[in-house]
Amino acid sequence: MGLTLIRKLENFAPLNAEEKQALVEAAGRTRRLAAGESIIHENDPTGGVNLIQEGLACRYKMLPDGRRSILGFFVPGDLCDLRVFILESMDHSIGALTPTTVATLSREAVLDILERFPRLTRALWWSTLVDEAITREWVVNIGQRTALERLAHLLCELYHRLSAVQLTDGGVFELPLTQAELADSLGLSTVHVNRTLQELRRSGALTLRGRHVEILDLGRLEAAAMFNPNYLHLQDRDEPAARRGL
Amino acid sequence: MGLTLIRKLENFAPLNAEEKQALVEAAGRTRRLAAGESIIHENDPTGGVNLIQEGLACRYKMLPDGRRSILGFFVPGDLCDLRVFILESMDHSIGALTPTTVATLSREAVLDILERFPRLTRALWWSTLVDEAITREWVVNIGQRTALERLAHLLCELYHRLSAVQLTDGGVFELPLTQAELADSLGLSTVHVNRTLQELRRSGALTLRGRHVEILDLGRLEAAAMFNPNYLHLQDRDEPAARRGL
């Protein structure tokens, strides 16, 4: 069964058939969105929990004068805020950046899972904690790193996250982002993103052909970014997760 | 009972005596930390959940080359990551910026509360969701706003958060932060923070005498910051919270 969320959660702990089945049932039917469509909009009342199955989406927030801030990306397997329905309304928007498949888990389905499957619940909380850590790392990235470091760091983040759901092939993965979107994610201008990308390519750490990224030297890229994967809390998948008390 | 956490949670929903008692018991005894002391350090194994009772603390992360990124502040009533013990180790540090009183709720006490008090649990999740929203807003702040806007925005955030736990007096509150700490929070240099603070004072929106901040014109400050308090999800306390389903 191709539920990417399951692949992702198994980075934390193995799930049994019953738990997987519960997730599959909760995910229910999906809808397809075109690039640019809105998944949920700022000030909307909150509802079910969205799950990105395929494609790429982002959180973003608009400032009154038109500046856009991208706050994070959703890759396949990512849930948009497990407990969001506790709040009355959204304080930011989520939009599809590419054609995207989204499932919406009803509030009841989520609560039911949280009640019946403690181990699965722990895995879901783990993924929530990782999401928070990623947002914090964005604060570090934008606040302290240079343009080159920022871009390198974001590429490392996406590489590791996509790897965790088996969406990389060697150092290769798809990055269907425009330079303007990168700019709004990194707090840079598009022009500067363009020049910084050129510099990264010149350094030999990676190649970029359209939406195709190939990381040629991950060690070098991570060093340039001062990237430390700890915050993703993806332990070595080969190492038994047993001692985490599962 | 002076548990600031209770005052904070009641911004979401009123709590009954039993719920308050459970929190008071969970908080148990406190420890006092001097300014500069560490509450929990990156790579430490996770343990109980820290609750800031008095004082000011911050999350931060150091880069290998010595740059420091401050990721957020903890004011009285704030919990440091309700579910942190799901992770094996900390991916960032938390330190006291002033003399601080901290209670540590044991993992068992937290789990017990989450099991026994659904309404309290909802309030705790609410506060977690607000913490996440605050971190996201920092990404917007650092990524998109100018130095003046950033500083103004941070002051608005702290003003509203302190108001929610009744730690402001009119427009006046204590802000025991050095300019270097502000700089590391905003992604600016200390020199630039200094000049920007002068500009803010010159504009007449606030006065700063040592650690004393007085906001003279909140509307103007919020406008300058493009501050929209929605993300704090602090509804008007006079408005009944009933329709949120409580």
Added chain:
DNA sequence: CGATCGTTTGAGTTTGATCAAATGTGGTGG
């Protein structure tokens, strides 16, 4: 009363922004 820490000021530099235009690319319809 030094010592330490924080704030303030000045001068010069750098990073990255802005504006404007050219070039490349992918898709659509004639």
Added chain:
DNA sequence: CCACCACATTTGATCAAACTCAAACGATCG
């Protein structure tokens, strides 16, 4: 298949916000 359009990328030139370095000044505290 080609012309065309909309978008995205790339380049150049100029400019401004914010940084760095350095030093002076001011509090606060054993």
